[in-house]
Amino acid sequence: MKxxxxxxxxxxxxQNVMKAISSRTVIPILTGIKIEARQDGITLTGSxxxxxxxxxxxxxxxxxxxxxxxxxGSIVLQAKYFPDIVRKLPEKTIEIHADENLKVxxxxxxxxxxxxxxxxxxxPQLPKLQTDDSFELPIDLLKSLIKQTVxxxxxxxxxxxxxxxxxxLENQTLTFTATDSHRLASRTIPVADTTNEFSNVVVxxxxxxxxxxxxxxxxxxxxxxxxxxxILFRTKHLxxxxxxxxxxxxxxxxLIPDQSKTVLHVKTKELLxxxxxxxxxAKEERNNVVRLTTQGDQLVEIASNHPEVGxxxxxxxxxxIEGEELKISFSSKYMMDAxxxxxxxxxxxxxxxxxxxxxxxxxxxxxxxxxxxPVRTY
Amino acid sequence: MTNQATKRRVIFHIDMxxxxxxVEMAYNPKLKGRPxxxxxxxxxxxxxxxxxxYEARAKGVKTTMNLWKAKKLCPELIVLRPNFxxxxxxxxxxxxxxxxxxxxxxxxxxxxxxxxxTESKGMGTPLDxxxxxxxxxxxxxxxxxxxxxAPNKFLAKMASDMKKPMGITVxxxxxxxxMLWPLPIEEMYGVGGKTATKLKGIGIETIGDLARGxxxxxxxxxxxxxxxxxxRANGVDQRPVDPDAVYEFKSIGNSKTLxxxxxxxxxxxxxxxxxxxxxxxxxxxxxxxGRSIQVMIRYHDRKTITRSKKLRNYIESKEDILIIANExxxxxxxxxxxRLLGITVQDVEEKQNIAQQLDLFSYEKVxxxxxxxxxxxxxxxxxxKNPFISWNTTNTDNQSPSTSFQKDFLDDxxx
Numbered sequence: 001m002k003x004x005x006x007x008x009x010x011x012x013x014x015q016n017v018m019k020a021i022s023s024r025t026v027i028p029i030l031t032g033i034k035i036e037a038r039q040d041g042i043t044l045t046g047s048x049x050x051x052x053x054x055x056x057x058x059x060x061x062x063x064x065x066x067x068x069x070x071x072x073g074s075i076v077l078q079a080k081y082f083p084d085i086v087r088k089l090p091e092k093t094i095e096i097h098a099d100e101n102l103k104v105x106x107x108x109x110x111x112x113x114x115x116x117x118x119x120x121x122x123x124p125q126l127p128k129l130q131t132d133d134s135f136e137l138p139i140d141l142l143k144s145l146i147k148q149t150v151x152x153x154x155x156x157x158x159x160x161x162x163x164x165x166x167x168x169l170e171n172q173t174l175t176f177t178a179t180d181s182h183r184l185a186s187r188t189i190p191v192a193d194t195t196n197e198f199s200n201v202v203v204x205x206x207x208x209x210x211x212x213x214x215x216x217x218x219x220x221x222x223x224x225x226x227x228x229x230x231i232l233f234r235t236k237h238l239x240x241x242x243x244x245x246x247x248x249x250x251x252x253x254x255l256i257p258d259q260s261k262t263v264l265h266v267k268t269k270e271l272l273x274x275x276x277x278x279x280x281x282a283k284e285e286r287n288n289v290v291r292l293t294t295q296g297d298q299l300v301e302i303a304s305n306h307p308e309v310g311x312x313x314x315x316x317x318x319x320x321i322e323g324e325e326l327k328i329s330f331s332s333k334y335m336m337d338a339x340x341x342x343x344x345x346x347x348x349x350x351x352x353x354x355x356x357x358x359x360x361x362x363x364x365x366x367x368x369x370x371x372x373x374p375v376r377t378y
Numbered sequence: 379m380t381n382q383a384t385k386r387r388v389i390f391h392i393d394m395x396x397x398x399x400x401v402e403m404a405y406n407p408k409l410k411g412r413p414x415x416x417x418x419x420x421x422x423x424x425x426x427x428x429x430x431x432y433e434a435r436a437k438g439v440k441t442t443m444n445l446w447k448a449k450k451l452c453p454e455l456i457v458l459r460p461n462f463x464x465x466x467x468x469x470x471x472x473x474x475x476x477x478x479x480x481x482x483x484x485x486x487x488x489x490x491x492x493x494x495x496t497e498s499k500g501m502g503t504p505l506d507x508x509x510x511x512x513x514x515x516x517x518x519x520x521x522x523x524x525x526x527x528a529p530n531k532f533l534a535k536m537a538s539d540m541k542k543p544m545g546i547t548v549x550x551x552x553x554x555x556x557m558l559w560p561l562p563i564e565e566m567y568g569v570g571g572k573t574a575t576k577l578k579g580i581g582i583e584t585i586g587d588l589a590r591g592x593x594x595x596x597x598x599x600x601x602x603x604x605x606x607x608x609x610r611a612n613g614v615d616q617r618p619v620d621p622d623a624v625y626e627f628k629s630i631g632n633s634k635t636l637x638x639x640x641x642x643x644x645x646x647x648x649x650x651x652x653x654x655x656x657x658x659x660x661x662x663x664x665x666x667x668g669r670s671i672q673v674m675i676r677y678h679d680r681k682t683i684t685r686s687k688k689l690r691n692y693i694e695s696k697e698d699i700l701i702i703a704n705e706x707x708x709x710x711x712x713x714x715x716x717r718l719l720g721i722t723v724q725d726v727e728e729k730q731n732i733a734q735q736l737d738l739f740s741y742e743k744v745x746x747x748x749x750x751x752x753x754x755x756x757x758x759x760x761x762x763k764n765p766f767i768s769w770n771t772t773n774t775d776n777q778s779p780s781t782s783f784q785k786d787f788l789d790d791x792x793x
Contacts, residue, residue, distance in 0.1 A: 155690065156689070156690070156691075157701070157705060158698060158701050158702075179738060181737045181738045181739055182691075182735050182736075182737065182738065183738075184738060250739065252738075255738055255739070289733045329733060331735060353745065355736060355741065355744050355745040356741060356745050357738060357741065371738070373735070373736045373737060373738050373741055374736055375733040375734060375735050375736065376733065376734045376736055376744055377733045377734075
């Protein structure tokens, strides 16, 4: 195997596949990066067996030559060393050459590294997914689906299924739902041109976080294919394959209250910064609880009290309050996460009592829903 | 505060003599004068002597001694299983008597405590107070105790140890050279086996040697504790008798030695279950929850590791504790034979001091009582602190013996 490649292209690809590589893996060869050269281009692969990423560098694209002098072949290189080497090589181009004894030479300018490679035939084959029932989304939309939900997944392994995001496609509507059982985030978008349907697909939160980091914010399409235990996200030069979580995702729709007793209309940013201030005293994050009390029909009070530190109160003027009076306590962190995720100027907050979940919507927009379960103070 | 530090204080240390054995004798006077031992599980390795009467001790029976060995030394030994409920009741009565003398009572364990009687002059001289207290405990509860009287906690503790049973010992600072300093270093309170070895390594054999020790050298081998011990040996101990010390529990743990060193997963899993259950029960007793789990593994070669994990939410149930503890065990166990396991919940808070994050899948249970809570809150605002105390929480756990029991009784004192 041999080729000469543009360093910047290689760095970007290496960074992408590194997102999947873990130093702690049960299959030793997965600590390496697989490099495969074909006449049309170079493919890098990284995997921790939960997530696998293939990044493709075409030999030529839009008239620019990325890779030259290609002799086909493949090799696996230690991910512990290879990325740093590539990053620090002196020249704009890099020559990589692997001989039949798996000795690899990396040359750039006057620098030359000789590394021991591993046999690429020992690298696990990535499953080829059926792409018949796939559907497409703009990448930026996928990224916002992820950003608006993934933060709410559970970080506790006590209920492993909740560490993932439930992805559902029904009636040409795609829904992402995540909950750690204390708050829930969900986002719905219409997907035309597909008759595909699935409901119990749960993608590990970690996978989506990595995917979100790799994908650039563009309007290019990403193609999504789902099988019973894997999901594939495919863009022009990237294949991102993730294992799905086993188990049944709890039915969450019935947990979302459909009526309310108190409704607030409020400016997202104002409420967010008030809660941010109220939470300042709760630095050691002891649930960092704040209390919201309605006062008349134009004012809510946000307060927080910490026996050893002190207390804080602040009034926020709201556009309107409808319904019953309310005094409710909740985690300031959950509230801030939710308000940040909404990305709309005005929100409605619908309460159904001090000990029941409340929901936050952008005003006049039902596709984004944030739910928070309150805190009971003794 | 400064007042308390500079003024000459009069501190008592009350130490119940052979507490468990004495309580058994008080319940069953026929046992009096006979060698009695309280032991854990007689069938297993951990069937060890928890405590024994003086008669048994005279034959060489010692605390933590194997039961079979104790029986060999003293064939007529009467072995009893512990009745924790009895000990708890007796302890409660004792501390009640102490509190009648002064509010400054600090229980240290089920059978010992400190009192600050500086302000109790109206009740007679310190010696009178001590004698009356000792007589009263003997008369009303039929239990012997020793009392140390000194200007601070350390000296009081050392003094109570000097005459047993039913001793009253006064240890003034001027008496230290004759009473305290000649004692071998390992008899000093706060000096354990390891510390004693280290001290002997630099030629400190007696408490007096320590009192004259070189601070720099002591700090070299014992760190900050070296200076503290030297001060104690010189009769300097400013610690106040703090009745609130009882309230502070930052961690709740339980550990247990296996019948034999093992790598058998079934056995290990069973022990983890047992430990998690114990810890959960004790959390419940204290109406507390915790947010960090620590697992201790002691291997066959006594090498011991502790590993912990901090959580985002407070937990209290056996199931939750067990999941995290097992996770830690799986991650850190090097698969060598295990001798002892321990689970500790750290970062413990009383429930009343924290807020309970409700759960999406179970909030209905709490929300169903919303009206009730609202009423309680309104009444609390009107009458101060929650006038209702839930009923279902007092439970008598009279189960298997554990070292932790000795500290848990403190909750009783608190109520």
